[in-house]
Amino acid sequence: MDLYVISGAAGMTGNELSRKLLASGNLVIGFDNFFASSVSTIEDLLDSERFFFHEYDINKKEDMRCLEQEVLQRKTGGRLIYVNCAAVVHTEHFYHVSRTFETNVLGMKSFLDQAVSLQADIFINCSTSEVYSMNSWKEQGVRESDYITLAHAEHSQRTSYAAGKLLTEFFMKDAVAEKRIKGCSVRFANVYSKNELYPKHIIPYILNQLKEGGSVQLLENSRVNRRTFLHNEDSCQAVLALIQSEDALDGSVYNVATNEEISIISLVKLCAKMAGIENPEITFSGYRESDPERRILNTDKIRERTGWKPAVSLEQGIRMCLEEMKF
């Protein structure tokens, strides 16, 4: 039996990961400060004797000291594995530079330091495809080894999120290169789930708007933007696949995405069709700077090294959301 320590355990990737790990017989210590989630996403897990959940903040030293004590107490004969899912993620918070830096960079660094000091076996660092910034697509998808062109403070504060995540990839690489721990970083692209507290990611947002009134208001960017979408079932399967593939835990970076690209306008039409709404009204307002028109990741690396591939199609994912919303 392995012991997992998961930050952001109530979030989209954290809650599904905890569920899967408990189902396969592991111990999980999870925490979240409910910045962007609520206890409802993990309610079904709270009765488990192998799930230990706390309302902790990754930035609070006292909380992290308590966590450390508990990890020492509960350490099993199996592996000790840290997964850092806590982050300031939602789109509007990209622009809160200080908060983003505190949680996403300093929080990650101290969580990694804790894992190293407790001699954890593995650390998985959740990074983001936002690091590709203005070079987010090319034929066959952008690869982990591609050079990137970052929008910066001259253009938009948005990239503070990507710049912070990029820095965490260096911390990860360094820790593995110095043989302090094994692990890697993952660059997820557009994760969504059926039970987001705030319907801010585009799929829950569209479904929510359709449910409320049938009309969907999009940013001007959405007239041209196209995206792929990754269900949280698949994002956490990717993390599990990496953990089971020791050779992959070399400190490097893995793209995790689907290749089912769709324009945002077609996405609204698809959601509406599946919800039984014909010809949804679409309006446009507002513009987001430094928003790439497309984001296509090449996922050969994780597929070749772990055998992972996405399992939830876009239509299946939308259906799951509709069922959860009792549309």
Ligand SMILES: NC(=O)c1ccc[n+]([C@@H]2O[C@H](COP(=O)([O-])OP(=O)(O)OC[C@H]3O[C@@H](n4cnc5c(N)ncnc54)[C@H](O)[C@@H]3O)[C@@H](O)[C@H]2O)c1
């Ligand atoms: N959702 C996406 O599209 C996406 C894309 C790329 C990368 N990622 C990365 O994947 C990881 C998991 O994200 P997710 O999709 O599950 O997002 P999420 O927002 O659902 O989960 C993040 C969780 O972290 C918690 N959190 C925030 N600040 C915290 C703090 N100070 N202390 C403790 N918990 C805190 C939030 O309350 C939330 O539950 C994150 O590192 C994120 O940056 C997400």
